[in-house]
Every structure is written in structure tokens, then in C-alpha cells.
Amino acid sequence: MSLFQNIVIIILLIAGAGFLSLSEIALAGSRKVKLKILAESGDDRAQKVLDLQENSANFFAASQIGLNAVAILGGILGEGAFRPYFYNMVTNFYQGPWAETISFTLSFTLVTSLFILFADLMPKRLAMIAPEKISVSVIKPIHVFIAICRPLSWFINAIANLLFRLFKVNTTRDDNITFDDISAVMDAGAQAGVLQKQEHHFIENVFELEERNVPSSMTTRENVVYFTLNESEESIRQKLAEYPYSKFLVCSENIDDVIGYVDAKDILVRILKNQSLLQLNESTIRNVLTIPDTLTLSELLDRFRSSKEKFAVVFNEYALVVGVITLSDIMITVMGDWVTPTDEDVQIIKRDANSWLIDGSTPIEDLKHALAIDEMPDDENYETVAGFMMYKLRKIPRPADTVIFGGYKFEVVDVDHFKIDQLLVTRLLEQKDEVDNPAES
Template sequence: MSLFQNIVIIILLIIGAGFLSLTEIALAGARKVKLKILAESGDARAQRVLDLQANSADFFAASQIGLNAVAILGGILGEGAFRPYFLALVNRFYQGPWAETIGFTLSFTLVTSLFILFADLMPKRLAMIAPEKIAVSVIDPIQIFIKVCKPMAWVINAIANLLFRLFKVNTTRDDNITFDDISAVMDAGAQAGVLQKQEHHFIENVFELEERNVPSSMTTRENVVYFTLKESEASIRQKLAEFPYSKFLVCSENIDDVIGYVDSKDILVRILNNQSLLQLNENTIRNVLTIPDTLTLSELLDRFRSTKEKFAVVINEYALVVGVITLSDIMITVMGDWVTPIEAEQQIIKRDANSWLIDGSTPIEDLKHALGLDEMPDEENYETLAGFMMYKLRKIPRPADFVSFNGYKFEVVDVDHFKIDQLLVTRLQETLNDTIPEEESD
């Protein structure tokens, strides 16, 4: 064949190899979520791409058959077509024993470079730009190509499957989407400007509802305001004026003898109608939802939805009341300061760039958000910052006791009747590795 014919054949081989490389990357990189959206919108080609991804063995076998056959044929034709011309060029400057080798090397380098650039590198980079769009566009011709290569592909796949079984290699693809996958997509969306900062924060908090337990968002036992059956009218009026809550527990004598709850609206109606409040009765007391403290916030939302309630009492394994929680508390957990009442006391106060005053009852998840920590040590053993201190110190902390962890110093500032009220958290100047053994003052 003439040089022109060889060049035309090589160009056709490069185009064929480029098409296979483009298709291989596009079909492998096409995201299932986007393909499903296209399929649901009526694009039948997108569904065929999904089907091919689910059974990709025949495609990859056919693709490798085509790519390797084209590469070998291109090398043979290229070397035979270009070597005489390179040899003639070399003989003008050098006619020694190495002339044949130099001519072969130059022709091999030229053909290899052409295939690497136009049949491999450029098609693959183009496929990575819009894999779903390209995969949908090439699905029809590639299915024809797969049918042509079916007999040889079947033999190759049979041998490959036999070897996989022999070496006990699991070839099943795991397509389950984890929270880390979704979080990575959200982070990418935030960096690209698709998600605003507050939207990103809200979405993260929604997913955390599956991990956060009820105690992380409830009003703790010592802060619960409740009425007793013998509560005086003056006391009821005072509590209504002092605490702007919409619901109050009603107990027999102490907080662990829960009878139900009253809605402040019902009491205000009685006041407006000049009715006596000397005795709370069944007309005003409602049945209260009681839940264990082991529920997650997501499970509690399901309970609220099924019972049509918005208020619940939280009890522990000893049937003691540990707190109360409302639907608003869950919303505050999701939306943070956007729905937190102005009069509510801040649990985390940033003093400067490297120090915070933090309430001991602050949930660990809120602490990690504020300090930018990914995890706390053995955090399954506690739920609040006070619990973290007690777990690390192995005692009831006193003022000036401290723990150092991951470049932060957690120092107890105030303790009230064994309760850690406030801590000073300081970012250390030197980055610390892992957990430093806890230290405590004398």
C-alpha cells in the first residue's frame, strides 16, 4: 500500500480507538442519579445506559477487544508505513549499524504518540466533561458493537469469571449511597455556589437527626417548669408570667409523678373568663406522650407525626423523668439560630478567634460544629460537653480542671452543686496529635 493509504487507515484506526475510549469513560463515569432523571423525563436511551451499567461485563470485554486490536493493527501498519521514510531521513546524517534501530524507534514513537494523544488522552478528557450526555449519545452504536463482539467477549468473560471465582474476588458493585456520599455532594454544591451556606448547614443538620439522641435537644430535668395538682393560683400565674412556655407538665407531687400537661392557652382562657385556677382538673390536663431517652430525633419526629403531638416527656431506664422535648426543640436543632428565641441563653459564646465560653450542657454535635471537629474520643459514652469532661477526668470536675484534645484545651470555669455550668475552650498554639492524656489541677 502507498503511504497515503496507510495514513488514511491509521487515521480511521485512531478515530475508532478514540470512540471506544470516549465511550468507555463516559459509560463508567455517568452518574446514576442524573441518568434516572433523564430516564424519568422520557429519554429511553438513558434507561439503556443504566441497563448497560448494571451488566457491564460484555461492554468492557468488547471495548478491550476493540482497543487492543486497533492498537496492534495501528502499530503494525504505522511501523511499516513510516519506517522507510525515517530510515531514509536518518541515512542522510548517519549510515552506521544503528540506522535501522533509529528509524524503527522514530516510527514507533510517532505512531504511539498519535494513538496516545488522539485515541486515548483527548477522548477520555472530553468524556469526563459531560459523561451522562456523551453516554446517552453513543449508546446506540456501542450496543451494535457489543453484539458484533459478543462471541469473543463471551469467551473472555467466561475465563475472567473463572479466575475471579478461583481467587474469591467479589465482582458485585455496591451502589448504596451513604451519608458520606451525600455530604460530599453537598460540600461540592456549597463550594460551587449552588447551595448557600445556611442551606448547607440545614441539610447537614437534617441528616444528623438520625444520629442525635433525644437528650441532645431536650430541656433537662432541672430546667423543667411544672405544676402540681395542689399548685396555688398565685404560683400558676407567676410561672405563666415568668416562663413563656406554651406547655407545662402537671405532676402529682414531684416531677417523676407525671399526670399529663396543660396548654398555657387553656389556662389563659380561664383567666380571661374569670374562672378559678385553684385546682387543675381533667378538663385542662391532657395526656402526655412519654418516650425513652434512647430514641433518636428522627424516631421522635415519627412519633410526633403518628400521635399528632408536639410535646413529650423523656424518661430513662429507671422510669425517672430526665427532661421534656417539643417539636420546636427539634426545629431549633435543624435551623439553629434562625429559630432560636432571642431571649434564649446562648450555649456557645465566641470570645475571640481562639477561645469560647461554652455551657456544660451543650450537646457534643453542637460543640463539634462550633470548633470544626470531626469527632470526639469515645463519644458514644456521653452526650454533652460536661459528660465529655467527666468521662476523661474520671471524677466530678472542679474549677480549673482541664482536658486537652486535638489542639484544644477544655477548662472548667464554674461548677454548681456538682454540675459543670461553664467551660473555657481555648485553641492551643501548637497543633496536638490525637488525644493528649488528660490533666487536672491540684
């Protein structure tokens, strides 16, 4: 064959190898989420790509057959086509015993470089730019190519499967998406500007609902305002005026004898109608949703949805009331800093760049967010900052007791009846890497 014919055949071989490399990377790199979106929008080609990804062995076998066959044929043709011309060029400068070897080396280098550049490197880089778009474009010719190579690819796959079974290699692809995967995608979206800061914050908090227990967001027992059956009208009016709550527990004599709850709106209606409040009755007392303190916030949302309630009483394993929680409490957990709390609800006050005044009942998750701490030690043993201090000190804390952890100093500021009211947390600028070392005063 003439040089021109050889060059045309080599160009065709490079184009064929480039197409296979492009298809291979595009099909392997296509994300299932995007393909499913395309398939649901009516693109049948996207569904074919998904099906091929589920059973990709035939394609990869056919692809390797084609690539290796093309590379071998291209090397044979290229060496035969270019070596005489390189030999003539070399002999103009050198006519020794190495002239043939030099011309072969130059011919081999030229052909190999052309295949690496145009049949391998460039197609693969192009495929990584838009794998889904390219994969749906090439799926039809790829099916034709797979059908042509089916007999040989079946034989090669049979040998490969036999070897995998022999060496007990699991070839099943795990496509389960974990929270870490989603978190990484969200972080990438936030860095790229696709997600705004508050949107990223909201999504992270939503995923935390599965991990946070009810006590981390509830109103604790000592802060619950409730009525008793024999509550005086004056006391009811005073509590309504003093506490801006929409719902109040109704108990028989103490907080652990829960009967139900009343809606502040119902009581106000009675006041407007000049009706007596001397005795709470069935017309105003509603059945209350009761839940264990072991539920997660995600599970509680399901309970609220199924029961059509927005208010629940939280019991512990000893059937004692440990607090109450509302749908608004969960929403505040999701919204975080974007909800404007009242002065009484502020649990973390930033005094300056390196110190915080923190309420003892602050949930550990809120503390981690405020101080940018990834993990707290043995956090399955407590749920609040006060619990963390008691766990580390191994005693009922007293004012001035301190714990040093993660480059921060936690100091007890105020204790009321064995309950930690407030702590002062200070960043230790010279001891950021200090290991956990509790100290008592």
C-alpha cells in the first residue's frame, strides 16, 4: 500500500480507538442520579446507559478487544509505513549498523505518540467533562459494537469470572449513597456557589434529625409550665400573661400525673366570653401525645405527622416526665441561627472572638456547631453541656471547676441546686492541640 493509504487507515484506527476510549470513560463516569433524571424526563437513551452500567462486563470486554486489536494493527501498519522513510532520513546523516534500529524506534515512537494523544488521552479528558451527555450520545453505536464482539467477549468474560470466583473476589458494585457522600456533595456545592450558606446549613441540620434524640431539643422538666386540675383562675391568668406559650400541660397534682394539655386559644376564648376558669374540664383539656425520650427527632416528626399533633410530652424509662417538645422546637433545630430567639431562649452568647457564655442545658450538637468541634468524647453518655461536665469531672460540679478539651477550657460559672446553670468556655490560643485533660479546682 502507498503511504497515503497507510495514513488513511491509521487515522481511521485512531478514530475508532478514540471512540472506544471516549465511550469507556463516559459510561464509567456517568452519575446514576443525573441519568435517572434524564430517563424520567423521557430520554430512552439514558435508561439504556443505566442498564448497561448494571451489566457492564460485556461492554468492557468488547472495548478491550477493540482497543487492543486497533493498537496492534496500528503498530504493524505504522511501523511498515513510516520506517522506510525514517530509514532514508537517518541514512542521510548516519549509515552505520544502528540505522535500522534508529528508524524503527522513530517509527514506533511516532505511531505510539499519535495513539496516546488522539486515541487515549484527549478522548478520556473530553469524556470526563460531560460523561452523561456523551454516554447517551454513544449508547446506540456501542450496543452495535457489543453485538459484533459478543462471542469473543463472552469467552473472555467466562474466563475472568472463573478467576474471580477462584480467588473469591467480589465483583458486585456497591452503589449505596451514605451521609458522607451527600455531605461531600453539599460541601462541593457550597464551595462552587451552587448552595448558599444558609441552604447548606439547613440541609446539614435536616440530616442531623436522624441522629439527634428528642431531649436535645425539648423544653426540660424544670422549665415546663403546667396547670393542675385545681388551679385557681387567678393563677391561670397569671401564667397566661407571664409565659407566651400556646399550649400548657394539665396535670392532676404534680407534673408526673399528666392528664392532657390545653390550648391557650381555648382559654382566651372562655375569657372573652366571660366564662369561668375555676375548673378545667373535658371541653378544654385535649389528649396529649406521649413519647419516650429515646426517639430521634426524625422519628418524632413521623409521630407528629401520623397523629396530626404538634405537641408531645417526653417520658423516661421510669415513667417520669423529662420535658415537652413541639413541632416548632424541631423547626428551630433545623433553622438554627436563622431563627431569632428571645433573650430567655439564648443558650450560647458569644462574648468575644475566643469566649462564650453557655447555658448548662445547651444540647451537645449546638455546642459542636458553635465551637466548630467535630466530635465530643463518649458523647453517647450525655446530651447537654452540663452532662459533659459531669461525665468528665465524675462528680457534681461546683463553681470554678474546669475541664480542658479540644483546645477549649470549660469552666463552671453558676450552679443552682446541683444543676449547672452557666459555663464560661474559653479558647486556649496556646494549647489548641492539648489532649483531653480534666482539672478540678
